[in-house]
Amino acid sequence: MSKQAPALTLADLNAGKPCCAPISEQRIPAETAAVLAPAFKALGDPVRLQLMSMIASAPAGEICVCDLTPEFDLSGPTISHHLKTLREAGLVDAERRGTWVYYRARSGIMRHLASLLHIGTPASV
Amino acid sequence: MSKQAPALTLADLNAGKPCCAPISEQRIPAETAAVLAPAFKALGDPVRLQLMSMIASAPAGEICVCDLTPEFDLSGPTISHHLKTLREAGLVDAERRGTWVYYRARSGIMRHLASLLHIGTPASV
DNA sequence: AGGCTGTCTCGACGTTTTTCGAATCAGAGA
């Protein structure tokens, strides 16, 4: 699974605490930024953002690659590559069942990212 | 390659509605993804994520470039380039006052992005 | 077994991004 050996991963961050301070309340240190940035980067492509949305909003909580691919004017390998990026960013999990592979969102991570971006009420800033 | 001028911008999206459905509740269409992705992409770099955090958490609600630059082992032009990226992504506003330029976060946009990522509270975590 | 289908890996390509130094622009002050 881990091809590289980063000192810290997104999952580690999430495991440590239920959440984190929004970036508007506390300046994030360089190490934290290095761990978080790849997750945002993964969402920073229109295709991956759509994929993430399709996965996260799948009625069954998961969705087959075979349902994802035909929604784009892109080759199978390209979609597979984007899914791998999402996987390596820690945003989704994949599971093979027979011929098909199903993806599901890692909601804890998603919540983590949402909290980071959240800004309190304008007045409280 | 070079696409046509984007018919829609992040600011437009935000102006339309106070917020939007989280991607976990509703699959986002391609056009929306195309508008949103650049914002996440802008946050997808460790330097920019730190810059964003410093700007968003600035006590006065704004911060001078002269206070940002010395915090990194990067050249002035490089920091300036990242700030431009943040600006063009619609995440921050810049204002020149005399010799110095001040940046402030566009909290409406930030809230918008946070809401998008937010996942309700399904039984499974 | 053999073939078929769905998914992923590999190698390659053109494009985009990150970074720098040099040059330029904007304003303050002598």
Add this chain to the structure above:
DNA sequence: TCTCTGATTCGAAAAACGTCGAGACAGCCT
């Protein structure tokens, strides 16, 4: 005016990225 400082733009080079076709792998079904 002329100079100094802060910030941005310009031009270039290396690295990373998005995309593809070809091939490999995994699990069905005759």
